[in-house]
Amino acid sequence: MDLLSFGKTGWGDELFYATLMTIAVSITAMLIGFLFSIIFTPLKLSNNKFLNFIGNSYTTVIRGVPELLVIYLFFFGGSGAIMYVASIFGYFEYIEINAFITGSVAIGIISGAYSTEVFRGAIKSVDEGQFEACKVLGFKKHIYFLKVIMPQMLRLAIPNLSNVWQITLKDTSLISVTGLVEIMRQSYIAAGSTRDPLFFYSFAAVLYLMITFLSMKLINRLEVKYSRGF
């Protein structure tokens, strides 16, 4: 237990901050994922074949390729790509992107593909009659979407979004390969300097379980809130 004490001798405070980092990256990635699904869900539901193709390509490619590869692509290829774009505008200095941003965007794009599928499914399961009723009543498109479809859709989406949250949380462990100090990276450092990998990796597992357990409690509350009246 000495190993987990706070202060200079133990790893307690370091692991505590690393846990906060994991949570921060997961939440940021989840939000970036929502942004992506706001763009791609309408594309997937669109009747236009071309837009449909773009939406489907996004979810199929991202869900068909290992997460680790996407992260490598962003981490090794990201700064190169940005420097290339910058060079077009006449900027030739070396650009290094922050590991937090690269990691969150990479995980966010993955998370977005999963939440796009969830939202698509949820909107599709809203009763057809609801859409028709709105049209008959002459509601404006954004109003009927926000006031009628959205509340019904969220009720159906939340249980599946909690799965996406778990996937996203676990995927953040892969960012450790890029050097961002989250739970996995911190455990790696601690395991290396104390030569006690069994203890630190097991402790990392416990930390992840704790985050999952607590976040599930929160999500269950949301679920209850959104399924009022059903």
Place this chain on the structure above:
Amino acid sequence: MDLGLMYASLPKLLSATIITLKLLLLSLFFGLIIGLLFAILRLNKNPIISKFAYGYSYVFRGTPLLVQIFIIYFGLGQIEYFRSTVLWIIFKEPYWCATIAFALNTGAYTSEILRSAFETIKPGIIEAGKSLGVSNKIIFYKIQIPVAIRQSLPAYGNEIILMMKGTSLASTVTLMDITGVAKHIVSTTYKPLEIFFMAGGIYLFMTFIIHNLIKYLEKRFNYQQ
């Protein structure tokens, strides 16, 4: 885009595909056995046994695969006693450590898939078997298992794809699977975009094949239509 390099890297990446597939098939095979075992334990009437099975699947589904691999690969070697046993022959190899971690992981997911399949079997068909005087053992093997397989096929297909993607983590314990080889080529050529695109293409192709295979099997096993 350096198309020449992309083409030149193809043979190396394709030969690494064999390791990826080997890891995948071995872990799926052991994972299916583990999954079936734990699904049966989970449905046991004894609360301690079923809680134990639940705990197993909760822990393996709630923690990242990377942690599981690291615990097995870096962690177990630390136990002095463990290194003196016969098991050390297996656990000193990164290949087997990765396979064991993958099998335990996919086993946890498979047990959940099979459990829900067993639970959704209509009680009527089991009762029909009983009233015809068929023994419990035969009901289990000839009725429950085939029906459960049919029902869990779509979910299990997703699990196969997830596991296929998971094998890329073997590269973190020095194995030269597709991702490992891709990373190695990138470190010598400094062309991340081209190489990772190629590697991604191979994975995508495998996803496509698995997806269609499962679709075919679903059709095949669906007698009602």
